[in-house]
Amino acid sequence: MKRQTKISNAVIKRLPRYRRYLRELQKKGIDKISSNEFSNLTGYTASQIRQDLNNFGGFGQQGYGYSVDGLYNEISVILGLDKEYKMVIVGAGNLGQAIANHTYYYKTGFIVCGIFEINPKLIGMKINDIEVMDYDSIVEFVEDNDIDIGIICTTKDAAQEVADKLCFAGVGGLWNFAPVDIETPHHVAVENMHISDSLHSLAYHMNKSQNQEEKK
Incomplete structure (x- = not known):
């Protein structure tokens, strides 16, 4: 597996979200998923997902997509979640x-x-x-x-x-x-x-949405 010494914190913070959705796919018995399907599920663009995973080797196969089990296990290892x-x-x-x-x-x-x-x-x-x-x-x-x-x-x-x-x-x-x-x-x-900090960010997004509605 390809590893780099410097991966941005933004990428690392997205990995647990990817892993969480992959776990839900496992529970539903889904074996594979394309980057576009994964994009619809996670809310990140397919390009962003591919770019993030390419930091560690990619793991996808052209014309096949991603193995749900394989990607889940790889991300678990990357995050150090293969141990207690x-x-x-x-x-x-x-x-x-x-x-x-x-x-x-x-x-x-x-x-x-x-x-x-x-x-x-x-x-x-x-x-x-x-x-x-x-x-x-x-x-x-x-x-x-x-x-x-x-x-x-x-x-x-x-x-x-x-x-x-x-x-x-x-x-x-x-x-x-x-x-x-x-x-x-x-x-x-x-x-x-x-x-x-999270509450303050929530307040910002709420007020931003409210202001956009008022301008319509």
């Missing part, structure tokens, strides 16, 4: 509990192994049979259990300190839900998830 990841959550409030429940019920290959808190009222409670532990023990737990990903569901002020501790303990990636961008060493990947 062990995770810890820092922050056992509403958001931390929601993420723990989501990963538990949807069985996505991302396994929550530990949940940590500083609030003594939450320490000791169980979420899907996982006992919430004292944050002070997180470094030892991460090191002993070879944790891959840290999920930060703390306040803005605590997020960077938590990130530093998780990086020190040896995680390979951070999923940050605190309302602040965190910094990590170059070898630790990070996704800063700003929920409000």
Whole structure:
């Protein structure tokens, strides 16, 4: 498979969408799909789909299209979803509990192994049979259990300190839900998830549509 050292983030962010639709096609028993049919399904142009996939080798056959199973498996490998990841959550409030429940019920290959808190009222409670532990023990737990990903569901002020501790303990990636961008060493990947940004984008598109209707 063709691999390049520099693939744009825009391409990477489209791959999970492709994979999700391919999974739906698998469930329907569909074996192959053309780029035009896939375009109608995903909302991206056929040219965009072909261009994205060509970054990794293409995978399609002229006159045949794409093998649904083959493309699904290839994208899974590209995204690193052909293996499981062990995770810890820092922050056992509403958001931390929601993420723990989501990963538990949807069985996505991302396994929550530990949940940590500083609030003594939450320490000791169980979420899907996982006992919430004292944050002070997180470094030892991460090191002993070879944790891959840290999920930060703390306040803005605590997020960077938590990130530093998780990086020190040896995680390979951070999923940050605190309302602040965190910094990590170059070898630790990070996704800063700003929920409000998505709402602001939604507001823009709603108002844009409304203004277009009013001009008609």
